[in-house]
Amino acid sequence: MTRAVELALRGRSRTAPNPCVGAVMVQDGHIVAEGYHKFCGGLHAERECIADARSKGVDMSRCTMFVTLEPCNHYGKTPPCTEGILQAGIRHVVVGTRDPNPKAAGGLEYLESRGVKVEHGVLEEQCRDLISDFLCWQFSDRAYSILKLACTIDGKIAGATGAQEAVSCPESFADVQKLRSIVGAVIVGGNTLREDNPSLNCRLDPLPEGVTQPRAVVVTGSLPRNMDDYTLTTTRATETIFWTNEREAATKTAAELKNRGIEVTALPSGENGLILGSGFKMLREKHGVLRTLCEGGGRLALSLAEQGLVDEFVMYQAPRILGNNQGRPNFSGSERKLIGEALSLRISRVQQSGRDLKIVFKPEGQ
Numbered sequence: 117m118t119r120a121v122e123l124a125l126r127g128r129s130r131t132a133p134n135p136c137v138g139a140v141m142v143q144d145g146h147i148v149a150e151g152y153h154k155f156c157g158g159l160h161a162e163r164e165c166i167a168d169a170r171s172k173g174v175d176m177s178r179c180t181m182f183v184t185l186e187p188c189n190h191y192g193k194t195p196p197c198t199e200g201i202l203q204a205g206i207r208h209v210v211v212g213t214r215d216p217n218p219k220a221a222g223g224l225e226y227l228e229s230r231g232v233k234v235e236h237g238v239l240e241e242q243c244r245d246l247i248s249d250f251l252c253w254q255f256s257d258r259a260y261s262i263l264k265l266a267c268t269i270d271g272k273i274a275g276a277t278g279a280q281e282a283v284s285c286p287e288s289f290a291d292v293q294k295l296r297s298i299v300g301a302v303i304v305g306g307n308t309l310r311e312d313n314p315s316l317n318c319r320l321d322p323l324p325e326g327v328t329q330p331r332a333v334v335v336t337g338s339l340p341r342n343m344d345d346y347t348l349t350t351t352r353a354t355e356t357i358f359w360t361n362e363r364e365a366a367t368k369t370a371a372e373l374k375n376r377g378i379e380v381t382a383l384p385s386g387e388n389g390l391i392l393g394s395g396f397k398m399l400r401e402k403h404g405v406l407r408t409l410c411e412g413g414g415r416l417a418l419s420l421a422e423q424g425l426v427d428e429f430v431m432y433q434a435p436r437i438l439g440n441n442q443g444r445p446n447f448s449g450s451e452r453k454l455i456g457e458a459l460s461l462r463i464s465r466v467q468q469s470g471r472d473l474k475i476v477f478k479p480e481g482q
Contacts, residue, residue, distance in 0.1 A: 117212055117239045120184050123152040123161070124246050129298045130155035130326055132406045135250035139165040139183040141174065141206075148174050155326070162187050162197040166204045177205040184243040186215040186236070187223040198223045202230055211236040212243025217254055245464045245478060248427055249407060258396035258425075260407045262299065263417055264292060265431040265446050268438050273414065276442035280312045287470025288432040292411075293320050295430065297327045300405030301357075305416035306336025315347045316411070331403065332356045335390065335416055339369045343376070353377045359395045361385050392425055414448035421447065421459055429461060429477035432469055 123138030131137075131153050139161040141149035149172060151164025159167065162183055169176050187197035187209070201209060209232055215221045224234045249260040266284040267273050273283060282289070296302060296318040304314060316332040323329075332348050332355055339360055343349040348356045354377040364370065365382035373380050381398060383390045399405035410420055420426050431446075452458060461477040468474070 117182050117184070117210065117243070119147060119150070120161075120182050120212070121239065121242050121246060123150055124184050127152045127154050127161075129294075129324060132156065132249070132298075133253050135185060135247040137161040137183065137185045137246070139181060141165055141169050141176065141179045141181055143174065143179045148172065148179065157193045160188065160194055160197050161185075163194070163200045166200055166206075169204070177207060179206060180208040180210060181206050182210045182212075182238070184212040184246055186211050186213070186221065187227070188215065188220040189223040189226050190220055192220075196223075198226050201227065201232070206232065208233045209235075210238055212238055213240050213247070216247075216251060242464070248478065248482065252427055253406060257400065258393060259300070259400045259405045260427050261396060261410065261420065261425050262295065262407060262428045262430060263410045263420060263426045264295060265417070265429065266292075266434070267431065267446050268434055268436045268443075270437055270439060270443075271446050272438040272440070272443035273412065273446055274444035275438065276440050276444075278307075278311050278444055283436070284432040284434045284472050285470035288434075288472045288474065291432070291469055291474065293318055295409055296320075296330055297324055299330050299407040299409040300403065301331040301333050301399055301408045303333040303335060303408055303410040303416070305413050306334060306338060306340075307415075308412045309334050309336065309340065309346060309348065313346050314411075315352065317352070329355065330409070331399075331405065333359060333395070333399070333408070335359045335392070335395075337361055337364060337389075339364055339367065339373060339380070341369055343369075343373060349373065349376065349378060357381060359383050359390060359392070361390065388422070389419060392420060392423055396425060414445050418447040418449050422450075424479070426479065427482070428464075431475045431477065433473045433475065435471060435473075 120138035120140050124136045128136045134156045138152040140147050149165050149169035151161050151168050153161045189196050189198045228234050252260040302316040317329050357379040359381050362382040370380045460480040462480050464478045465476040
């Protein structure tokens with residue numbers, strides 16, 4: 117199942133709005149065939165795995181199939197995977213997690229009714245994490261939200277001056293570009309715009325098949341007056357969106373930005389600033405954005421976390437120590453004074469990224 121999880125992640129960039137799924141075939145304790153869902157509309161992982169087994173002449177009646185998600189039991193863009201499993205003669209199926217989509221569920225019961233031995237719940241948390249974006253799309257009306265963090269061991273994303281400096285290694289930078297390739301929008305705060313003049317585009321060359329450049333979203337209570345100074349308000353104007361308050365959205369500056377083709381959206385405000393959830397709903401409803409990537413800074417990161425708008429925290433921790441209290445932290449702006457009041461997360465995945473450590477967190481309870 118661990119290998120099936122690894123395979124599933126390969127398809128994450130092109131499966132949306134389907135879940136990413138991986139499958140392997142095991143015979144006498146050895147993996148003899150593999151497959152994963154490569155793109156929406158393509159073969160599901162089970163059928164990819166079965167095709168691989170057939171090409172190798174594997175006797176599937178002697179195999180166990182491990183698959184991260186319950187095989188579908190309905191006709192969609194492809195026939196039911198349950199029928200493919202039965203036709204292949206597979207007699208034993210091990211599933212990571214059940215399918216939460218009522219339309220597709222029931223596969224395990226159907227297989228059991230046809231004499232197939234079925235087990236489920238193997239590496240269930242890891243397999244459920246694979247489909248956390250799919251769950252968001254199924255049960256909410258907003259885009260799935262990823263927060264990227266690059267920091268030192270002491271949690272600093274920049275030095276005391278805020279100067280733009282690389283914190284993480286080149287391998288982590290390349291991995292962030294892969295993240296940008298799977299999202300429809302990259303989000304930053306106003307300070308990041310003013311201090312870094314970012315492009316917020318995907319720099320993979322060439323862009324993978326089917327990938328388009330993500331939109332740029334800037335969250336700020338003060339729209340930029342010197343709009344000729346920024347890449348987002350010049351060369352990327354028609355791909356840029358500003359989220360701001362109602363007062364700022366009614367200014368002459370907002371009108372000038374709109375004249376450049378830039379979208380300016382007024383979000384409702386609460387005691388602690390903008391209510392960002394409406395922006396995530398708008399991105400999905402108006403622009404078809406399924407995933408977003410937030411890249412800073414600390415106040416925006418905390419606002420998203422406190423508003424329950426981070427589905428996945430991806431942290432690249434560099435083996436470096438700044439040790440300066442004035443350095444910019446991962447999160448800032450909280451009134452909490454006790455560790456017992458802290459927001460709690462759980463670790464989903466850990467791996468090395470060059471000389472850095474890449475840790476994926478999920479909200480506790482998700």
